[in-house]
Amino acid sequence: MNRKQLVDSIQKQTAVARSDVDKVLGSLIQQTQVAVKKGDRVSLVGFGTFERRDRKARTARNPRTGTPVKVKATKIPAFRAGQGFKDVVAGKAAAPKLTAAKSTAKSAAKASVSRASGSRVAKATAAATKSRGAATAKARPRKKR
DSSP states (O other): OOHHHHHHHHHHHHOOOHHHHHHHHHHHHHHHHHHHHHTOOEEETTTEEEEEEEEOOEEEEOTTTOOEEEEOOEEEEEEEEOHHHHHHHHTSSOOOOOOOOOOOHHHHHHHHHHHHHHHHHHHHHHHHHHHHHHHHHHHSOOOOO
């Protein structure tokens, strides 16, 4: 699942505008990156923990030649899955059910308006296509076999 698919899935489940879901997800990612860069730990109960790990400088070997190579010290991001997440993946716990958001009276009214205007547009498009097809048929004579 990529970011677009995740945003679409969350939007369907929560009935929040797609652009708002995308903004919130983007903000979550940015805030997590900034906190982990500073060395803070970001824990999301039931999901997992993001943290920074420091790697010491070391000597490694080039796999082709076998010559030693010096590797500088670095900082890397790490993620540890939470127990709830582990249990769902392992099948020990039931996966949460994804349900569509309940429609409110306001969204139902919008849907009926868009369906009504959509059907008018569809009828107009169909009529225009039929008339265009008839005019084209008259303009081109058919080939005889």
